[in-house]
Amino acid sequence: MRFERAAWWFVAPALLVIGVFFFLPVFAALLMSLTDFDIYALADLRNLRFVGLSNYVSLLQTPLFWQAFGNTLYFVVVGAIGVSLGAALLLHSRLARFKAFFRTALFAPVVTTLVAVAVIWRYLFNTRYGLLNYALGGVGIQPIDWLGDPHWAMPAIIVFAVWKNFGYNMIILLAGLQSIPEELYEAARIDGASIWRQFRYVTLPMLAPILLMVSILTIAGYFQLFAEPYVMTQGGPLQSTVSVLYLMYEEGFKWWNLGSASAVAFVLFLVIFGITALQLRYTRQGAWT
Template sequence: MVILGVFFLLPVIAALFLSLTDYDLYALADIHNLRFIALNNYIELLHRPLFWSALGHTLYFVAVGVPLSMLVSLGAALLLNSPLARCKPFFRTALFAPVVTTVVAVAVVWRYLFNTKYGLINVALSWVGIHPVDWLGDPHWAMPAIILFAVWKNFGYNMIIFLAGLQAIPVELYEAARIDGASFWQQFRHITLPMLGPTLLMVGILTVSGYFQLFAEPYVMTEGGPLESTTSVLYMMYDEGFKWWNMGSASAIAFLLFIIMFVVTVLMLRLGRRGEEA
């Protein structure tokens, strides 16, 4: 409790206090310049177009990336759990490896893959007659490129959780379904999905929470561009706090993001409970 209080609770309380002040570079030089401004930071943020733009980019990333990541994770888990699969430990380790790899290192590699002239992705597209795409330089393609990278980077973590959930489903249920003539899709729909309900809810909440905190990918690959098309809420918080030294405004962004994540999590929990009751 002491460790949690010192390294978690106190910093959170301090950040909440900072969000109610105009703490910036001048206050950092002389604490007497610090002023208590109540909710002015929050009000100003809600009137800034950049904040709403960053929030829109973040919601787009979450809305597209979370379902795609969960779909890929579940598909990989089903393949690994299949009795026909071979070398399961090898593939389980290989698919999980991106999760424990440094984001900056793999992001640099993916920047070369997305290179307009020499990237392997555009080379592959040229083989089927598609002109090169400026993946990281076009505002329309920059965020989809980051989503693709993020899904590849993170799906292995959810895959391991799904795999554990699949292995906990009694084999007798599938045997009984096969005897009754159920197809693979019918088994998946009436046995696998219902039995994975709690796991799906937990993975969904964890993935949504992680994807709302989008920062490292655009920071390394696009630096928030082009034309701020990949600037997320967390990236904006970084700029406010460590580029412009507006610590009060940065803290306010952090707590607004926390409120949004809290509301989304509560809604997901309620929907999950309604699904269980139904």
């Protein structure tokens, strides 16, 4: 049929690219994660052996994996959406002025290049010359070795990442706030509800589906943390900022343990998938297609 053939011409290039350069590698990653693919197999495929789940088993027994997992989780929980929601509420407020300007200003870090702004923040966090320690010194706090102290390195990276990313969720939540009908607030006011109760009983329930979507996207995004530790700390100090993805990069492209790197990647996928499924089920909301 003429239409059918034309239609295939429209979809074929994109499907071909996605099929060959995405679906095929994902499938291959699953297979590779069950082998001992390393630098010897890279040289000669005959050195490749099927090892079953042993990559996964040894991964789960590696302290560094749990450390990386914990670091990432820490990052996700702390770098959550509170800041975004707060900023969106402020921008949505009827009292706010110069809204377009503020919206652009707060969103600007999102479009900047991660590596470049990480370089800036590394300087802001500098123990001796950094502005942050200078400001803290003004209120009598001793200089902190932000990126060199295992206790502070992860919080420092989180502060940076929240600065970089909160604008994205802010815009999505702002759209959600704008779609809440004004009559609901009017009715609440007539009933004498305080600002807090309006927020608790009108805003939050109406925003719930979008909050859900935003938190899934945020978790998926933060698990993919990579450039921040790469530029700012190289995973250190004492591996306190190694993320799951950083671990995959080191395993795969520094040590060339491609089989075990694939297993790391798949665990990452399973975690993200699990969290998504859990959240969807927990709130009993259907897919958002």
